[in-house]
Amino acid sequence: MSSNSAPGGARARARIEVTAAIKDAARRQLAADGAARLSLRAVARELGMVSSALYRYFPSRDDLLTALIIDAYDSLGEAAESSHDTVADAGPLERWTAVCESVRRWALAHPHEYALIYGSPVPGYRAPEATIPAASRVGLLLIAVVRDAHRSGRLAVTPLPATLRPEASRMAADLAPDLPPPVVAALVAAWAQLYGLVGFEVFGQFHRVVEDRAPFFRHAVTRLAQGVGLEPGHA
């Protein structure tokens, strides 16, 4: 390692800046043409660079896409976590609602990045395992909220039909071994359903169907929380 490669060195700083500029230009292209049409050459053109120069920063177009996906998941995760932290001392239901509403707000503010991570898969692209940690942040946050409710005995557990019990136990072992399997199964379902509500709003499916969307969403995610076992009332 040369002395210039130390963190904070001029070279390292320049590299970080150029990398950020590339991703910003790519995000603009994402918004205009969609992920399927993301083109390294167009990004390079917008930056006044030559396309081959981009390969010093991203080994391939798919690696640039991966970076954008991880950034989007992290941006969403950060929004959810910081929103959660503002009500960290409130009851589980309030914390659950805060997380869900921050997901909705982030998605409405970043529709193209939302489409990138929760919309149609990009043809020909396979997301690598490296996206998993960032993709898990919101889910882990919801698990943490439910875990706290469980620890303080404020979680109702509804038994599952026999057909679902093996899968629920498997999911619980993977995701939250300290929680009852029926709760984990309900949590995973609620997680998917949350993104159904958000996706319908962001992608326009609620057009001329739901008009006053904020209270509609708030009520829906409150009932989602109840389905997981979080009950209202006590802080």
Place this chain on the structure above:
Amino acid sequence: MSSNSAPGGARARARIEVTAAIKDAARRQLAADGAARLSLRAVARELGMVSSALYRYFPSRDDLLTALIIDAYDSLGEAAESSHDTVADAGPLERWTAVCESVRRWALAHPHEYALIYGSPVPGYRAPEATIPAASRVGLLLIAVVRDAHRSGRLAVTPLPATLRPEASRMAADLAPDLPPPVVAALVAAWAQLYGLVGFEVFGQFHRVVEDRAPFFRHAVTRLAQGVGLEPGHA
């Protein structure tokens, strides 16, 4: 109009066949490259036609897209309706579940068409009003199931918080004036949540999270039905 343009005439039949061939080729392109990259020229090439000839059948790329979207909605609607009809005499909960499971089956069998209608919007494309009837079929089916339950007094109605009542009344007036507003609001939410479950499975979000997906889905939509007010037990 010449005598050959009568319905069933040789010319009309040829037109129908070519139109179908164009849409089939376009669907193949959809699967390979996604809707954003749908190109009239590529479709023409696959059919051994010249691109200008396609304009006799579809005035623009967007019109071809619209036809594919309407076809997809109709295909899904037909699957849901015929699946529903096989249990038309059963209880509301069985009918609800049949509809939801047919949506899931159709989506898994036609992932690219599912992405076209419920995935990311196609950049630069605005769906015309003409898509609305086809897009409404599954929703209307779910409304019909809940309406029958309501008429026979098998529907539980949960009151809504005050903030949501105006919007629920507005939705009920639009969608199902004979149903209680709280039920309509719950139904719209369940509708979006259903597609959250389906979308997560089709788009791979359940990868390494939910493995035994059929029972998981069945249980989740059963609970969705209960959220709308359908109770199990009585046929």
Place this chain on the structure above:
DNA sequence: GTCTATAACGAGATAGAC
């Protein structure tokens, strides 16, 4: 070592003349 630029490849899209 780190970066950018030139040039090229093979493939495909596109516009316009004919």
Place this chain on the structure above:
DNA sequence: GTCTATCTCGTTATAGAC
């Protein structure tokens, strides 16, 4: 409807500046 000239794309090899 066909042909061609000119674009686009991702990617690589190579040469040279710092």
